[in-house]
Amino acid sequence: AQKVTQAQTEISVVEKEDVTLDCVYETRDTTYYLFWYKQPPSGELVFLIRRNSFDEQNEISGRYSWNFQKSTSSFNFTITASQVVDSAVYFCALSERGGSNYKLTFGKGTLLTVNP
Amino acid sequence: EPEVTQTPSHQVTQMGQEVILRCVPISNHLYFYWYRQILGQKVEFLVSFYNNEISEKSEIFDDQFSVERPDGSNFTLKIRSTKLEDSAMYFCASLPVLTDTQYFGPGTRLTVL
Numbered sequence: 001a002q003k004v005t006q007a008q009t010e011i012s013v014v015e016k017e018d019v020t021l022d023c024v025y026e027t028r029d030t031t032y033y034l035f036w037y038k039q040p041p042s043g044e045l046v047f048l049i050r051r052n053s054f055d056e057q058n059e060i061s062g063r064y065s066w067n068f069q070k071s072t073s074s075f076n077f078t079i080t081a082s083q084v085v086d087s088a089v090y091f092c093a094l095s096e097r098g099g100s101n102y103k104l105t106f107g108k109g110t111l112l113t114v115n116p
Numbered sequence: 117e118p119e120v121t122q123t124p125s126h127q128v129t130q131m132g133q134e135v136i137l138r139c140v141p142i143s144n145h146l147y148f149y150w151y152r153q154i155l156g157q158k159v160e161f162l163v164s165f166y167n168n169e170i171s172e173k174s175e176i177f178d179d180q181f182s183v184e185r186p187d188g189s190n191f192t193l194k195i196r197s198t199k200l201e202d203s204a205m206y207f208c209a210s211l212p213v214l215t216d217t218q219y220f221g222p223g224t225r226l227t228v229l
Contacts, residue, residue, distance in 0.1 A: 035217075035218075043205060043222070043223055043225070045223075047217060091159060093159075101171055101172045102147060102211055103149065104159075105161065106158045106159040108158045
């Protein structure tokens with residue numbers, strides 16, 4: 001069965017610090033997708049990134065970057081020069097391609113608080 | 117940009133009452149999902165729906181839950197007899213056939229008193 005572990009329950013940083021959110025996953029599938037979603041205090045789930053299991057290239061989008069390492073089953077998320085608006089719960093999620101389902105399995109989330 | 121919509125945004129009900137949560141997925145999507153998030157906890161899969169039938173359901177999705185796509189646009193989740201522990205945020209999501217990014221609606225907060 002698929003599983004996603006986000007060991008960091010809460011992280012608190014001061015604005016402009018860099019912060020890395022960890023995500024470790026388990027799956028028996030060779031084809032799968034990894035995601036990060038942001039949940040601000042307003043409650044909606046905001047899609048940030050999707051990565052498929054065959055693409056281990058790291059990705060950078062503005063202040064956000066993602067490090068995917070199949071060897072350690074990790075998909076970590078780094079925010080550079082954090083801002084107060086980055087304060088949210090961040091969820092890592094896994095979707096296996098098996099079957100016709102593509103359901104998402106979420107980690108427990110990491111609450112990031114960026115203090116001014 | 118098209119988006120998934122959900123109504124109502126907040127529903128308050130008495131224990132034992134039936135509730136229907138409504139979702140309008142993105143129009144050309146083929147896979148539909150409901151997820152639940154109890155306050156402060158992770159988002160959990162409830163059920164997936166494809167080709168007018170349930171494709172998978174979790175152990176949470178017991179006989180008191182049902183889903184329906186009554187017309188070409190709406191996708192509903194019905195809880196027949198609500199319990200206190202059904203209080204949660206319910207998210208609808210839809211998925212286009214060619215990519216694997218699920219687009220989530222804004223959620224319905226269900227409060228059972």
